[in-house]
Amino acid sequence: MCKLDALTHLTINGNCCESIMSYPEVGLLPHLPSLTTLQIRWFHNLETFECNQLLHLTSLQQLYISYCKEIENMAGEKLPSSLLLLEIQGCPLLEEHCMNKHQHIWPKIAHIPTIRVNGKLIDFSSGSL
Template sequence: MSEPTHATLQSLTVSWCHKLVSLTEGGLAAPNLTHLQLNCCDKLEALPPNMHTLLPNLQSLKIEYCRGICRFPEGGLPPNLKKLRMNGYEELLRDLSSIGSLEALTHLKINGSGCESKIKSFPEVGLLPHLPSLTTLEIIWFDNLETLECNELLRLTSLQRLYIFWCPKLENMAGEKLPSSLLLLHITDCPELKHQHIWPKIEHIPTIEVEDTERLYR
């Protein structure tokens, strides 16, 4: 795949390739690729190099259950990326801060399922890069997450929708309040998060949705 320029390639999905170690050595030259998904490739060691120049039109990147990927490529992610979905492996999460500003990113989904994550506080100080256009943040399935850091989220000045799913130990929101730009806060299956304790931090949000699926299906 690394030899020709794949000018017509627009979408690429690589799934369940358990022996795959590398996609390309010199980088994936696909100037019109807009969607890239990497799923369940246990031994894949890295994202394609030089993504920021070889994939200038990439808009959506999904990296899930690829435990061997522990850092982003040198030079960062493509400048036009709008949607990023990734597993919450601690090494990859901490490297997120090194990719600089993602000016066009509007959706970020971080899934802790299968990561055996020990993260107790999110976002950690300095974890998030500059995301001036981010409107939607989803935090999903962090078994050990206890605290949501409001002050770090205040840096997301365009954030409109915050989704928190299946964080059974989440019990606190630390800091002043969630961003004033928020229009929607959706919380599902976070039984330790007592709303009367966090009300001063969320009362400015026009729409607040809380679901308990265990009670719903019991």
């Protein structure tokens, strides 16, 4: 694989990956030191998002998860501390867990300053949208 040290934005579409149920699989993402924006979308059978596999993306500031209708869980400790924005759209199960501060999801995302669910900014400090 060629060096991707300067890559800042990456979009991964899962339209042709019907068998993937957990993302990212161990070792799937290479070391991408400059990656600031990651989009994960259209993984129709994805049920679990593995947070620990993103921890080595130390420059990651924006994470978009969209149109993964079966995703309901985030496995691992938490998303990277460098994240400034998490946006979730078209993922009804995960959206519900985020909105309700689900005990398995909330500790993994509570450190992110801006969280948007279906375009709505979530203000967890006051408990309102």
